Amino acid sequence: MHIVAKHLTKSFGSFQATKDVSFEVEKGKLIGLLGPSGGGKTTILRMLAGLEEPDSGDILIHGKRVNNEPPQSRGIGFVFQNYALFRHMSVFDNIAFGLTVQKRTKAQIKERVQQLIELTGLKGLEKRLPHQLSGGQRQRVAFARAIAPEPQVLLLDEPFAAIDAKVRKELRTWLKEMIDRVGITTIFVTHDQEEAVEVADQIMIIHQGRLEQQGSPIDIYKHPRTPFVAGFIGESNPLDDISNLKGFDPDVLSRSKAIIRPEFIEVGLPGEVSYPSAAERGIVRNVFFRGIHWQVEVEVEGDRLFAYRSLELPELKPGTDVHVLIHRLYLFNEERHLILE
Numbered sequence: 408m409h410i411v412a413k414h415l416t417k418s419f420g421s422f423q424a425t426k427d428v429s430f431e432v433e434k435g436k437l438i439g440l441l442g443p444s445g446g447g448k449t450t451i452l453r454m455l456a457g458l459e460e461p462d463s464g465d466i467l468i469h470g471k472r473v474n475n476e477p478p479q480s481r482g483i484g485f486v487f488q489n490y491a492l493f494r495h496m497s498v499f500d501n502i503a504f505g506l507t508v509q510k511r512t513k514a515q516i517k518e519r520v521q522q523l524i525e526l527t528g529l530k531g532l533e534k535r536l537p538h539q540l541s542g543g544q545r546q547r548v549a550f551a552r553a554i555a556p557e558p559q560v561l562l563l564d565e566p567f568a569a570i571d572a573k574v575r576k577e578l579r580t581w582l583k584e585m586i587d588r589v590g591i592t593t594i595f596v597t598h599d600q601e602e603a604v605e606v607a608d609q610i611m612i613i614h615q616g617r618l619e620q621q622g623s624p625i626d627i628y629k630h631p632r633t634p635f636v637a638g639f640i641g642e643s644n645p646l647d648d649i650s651n652l653k654g655f656d657p658d659v660l661s662r663s664k665a666i667i668r669p670e671f672i673e674v675g676l677p678g679e680v681s682y683p684s685a686a687e688r689g690i691v692r693n694v695f696f697r698g699i700h701w702q703v704e705v706e707v708e709g710d711r712l713f714a715y716r717s718l719e720l721p722e723l724k725p726g727t728d729v730h731v732l733i734h735r736l737y738l739f740n741e742e743r744h745l746i747l748e
């Protein structure tokens with residue numbers, strides 16, 4: 408394993424920012440640290456970088472414990488949102504910065520910077536100052552600067568947060584390609600689930616200082632281990648009172664919390680749904696056209712649920728009586744563990 412974190416705990420005063428966080432990252436993988444604001448993502452990244460000391464726990468990079476190593480000797484490059492480019496230095500000098508620190512020769516520096524300028528598509532901008540660049544170009548310079556000294560690990564903290572939506576989408580595809588090409592183990596922080604799902608090989612969901620789940624985007628989507636994860640990744644309907652749901656054991660239901668994805672629910676006119684006898688009765692409240700399907704908001708016994716409906720079927724009008732068939736659900740027990748899927 409390239410990066411190993413064991414039982415990382417960190418408090419600020421009486422506030423526990425991370426609680427017993429353990430994970431392993433394989434070499435060359437792109438990992439997304441995902442979760443809501445204040446959950447502890449940046450704190451984890453800063454501990455890996457050596458900018459924050461854990462209260463307890465270990466960090467191993469390439470099999471070596473680095474807890475007592477200063478940031479510059481951990482073999483890590485980082486791009487932090489607030490770790491801006493040097494304002495008075497050209498693009499060339501910004502990228503060359505870490506190489507100068509490494510005391511490489513002038514010729515070596517020139518060669519490496521030119522290589523990175525090619526790689527990151529910044530040709531022709533070498534002499535510009537940061538304020539003469541677009542936000543996207545600046546982030547590419549920051550990336551080139553971070554990987555110039557050939558670190559083993561790259562850490563990115565919300566690298567695209569300050570960039571407008573369209574450019575951000577282009578940049579994240581660009582980043583993925585770059586990282587695949589360079590083959591560097593990378594961990595990036597984001598609170599944007601779409602960004603994480605699209606780019607990352609693996610996602611770690613961080614919530615209230617804890618690592619709730621680590622896995623591939625599809626694995627996490629299909630097999631969420633906690634109600635929080637089920638609600639955070641993908642669309643879902645939380646249901647508190649499920650005691651009289653048809654077709655499921657009432658005894659189990661009475662002690663559980665359920666989460667249902669819209670694609671688990673079939674909504675249709677009588678005769679349209681596959682098992683009418685197992686269906687609940689509902690009323691259509693809203694219908695939204697979503698490009699690949701209808702999204703139907705349906706009321707069942709006081710609960711409002713979102714379901715998807717094929718565009719092949721006729722549009723349902725609000726107020727229509729429908730049959731609602733729940734094919735699957737995720738059930739979590741009182742300890743928030745998945746007990747049925």
Ligand code: ATP
Pocket residue numbers: 419422424442443444445446447448449450451598
């Ligand atoms: P965001 O997405 O908003 O950056 P995050 O998941 O990265 O959030 P952190 O920045 O790690 O979260 O912060 C976790 C918690 O620790 C927050 O409640 C924050 O206020 C607190 N915290 C972080 N750094 C410090 C510090 N130096 N002193 C005191 N509290 C801190």
